[in-house]
Amino acid sequence: MLKLIKLEWKKNQIGKYCIYVLIAAGLLCVFIYSLAFLGIANDPDGKLDAAEGMEGISSSIEMFTSITFLIFTSVMLANFMIRAYKNKIMNVMFSYPIKRQKILASQMLAVWIFNVAALVLTKLCLYLCIFEGARHMTSSFVIDFHMGSGMFYVQLILKSVVTVTMGFISLFIGLTLKSSKAAVISSFLLIFLTQANIGDFSMRENGVVPAVIMAVSLGFAVMSVGGVQTKDLTY
């Protein structure tokens, strides 16, 4: 499987995506730094203008990185898989003496591993930036994370895993509708669903919701791969 994943990275030019991640991480860094220390989210009177429950800087970091990487995951899944179906590269892939589920799983894992790693590293960069900045400057947001705690890292990784796994929902929609655009658009809808507030209720803050989302996403991942053995390749 590892060999198949590496081949996926190789043929899809993973270096290109590394550059995109670096650019995105750089922009996010500038943006979050500006939010915290340059007062771009402040009212003219200098007070922070943040929604209720968003006064901590970690909320902003989590939200903006999640949005960025959920879209990025969907774009990559669309490029690795849906485009391969559409331009008939899958005809070639399915003529190899390898289980079809294994081929599809390797493509999904190639994207998943890359994005989880990229998201974890990006978040770490952002937290480090804020941590360093807070030593010299006053933050408009509350510095509500503690980088010395082990739980901080566990939460960071778990949240990253849930966010990237959600990309499989978009993949399933894209595969069903045979459209890369549908996959990307559905990732935007997922963001609204998971990041929005409905009255006092926010999926973001709810503890059960990530577990449910994770289970649903994995269900969609299985459905994307299921039946591929016996189905005709009709893209």
Added chain:
Amino acid sequence: MSCILQTNQVTKIIEGREVVNNIDMHVRKGEIYGFLGPNGAGKTTVMKMITNLWKPTSGTIELFGEILTPNSYEVLKRMGSIIEFPTFYEHLSGEENLKLHCEYMGYHNQGSVGETLDLLHLREAGKKPVGKYSLGMKQRLGIARAILTKPELLILDEPTNGLDPAGMKQIRELFQMLCREYGITILISSHILSQVEDIADTIGVIHHGTMRQEISMKEIEERNTEYIQLSVLNTKKAVYVLSNYLKLKNFKIVDEQNIRIYDSEAETMKISKAMGDNEVEMTAIGRKSESLEEYFLKLTEEEKVC
């Protein structure tokens, strides 16, 4: 000779429409099998089922003596194929695409990529991204990929599409060489008969999803019916002369100007003289034999009459 590929009453129904119906095909080891049929006859559908991309609605496919099932993966190792048109990673070079193919096929033979590129005259182009290839070059690269791992069976769906006449000839010679020197069995589909005529050992003619005939080229040559082709300005008059003066019965009006005389006793000299005596203006007369093309047309035209 044993069959390397055999289909037994294979039928494919798509959205209620019978695309192929009860196809029986027998491809013997070491031969070139020409799979002929007009566009839309069902050639690609059959080939997709043989390569396991599509599943038959009913019937079975036997490959290398084993029934093909959705889980048949090992047989794919022994096959090379081009279905419809070859597709590649366009941003990668031809060479990189072939190396990837080797990795996926589990074929590790250093130098095979270079040798195959040489064989298809793609050595120089091999370094360029496939996106910059012409249609003909892509077709060549597709053939290179299909033969790269020296498979026992090649399934080629219209492999000379997009090639110029010289390229077509070269590819035909390559197939003959692969068959002769490496013992590779080749199933090649085409709607252009002349491409298959010179190289095939057996042909199967498919039309409207049914196998019209499966016959060896040797048998076709033996069956070849000779006839006299008579071209005249007035076929009615000519027919009158043929039946009343020359007492010939076995002839056919091909079109408004041509008549084919199958009567074995007919002689061109006598016919010319009779036409002249009866003032039927002739434009040409000559003895001909039925080519594969005519044989093919005969098999596929019957349906039109119905």
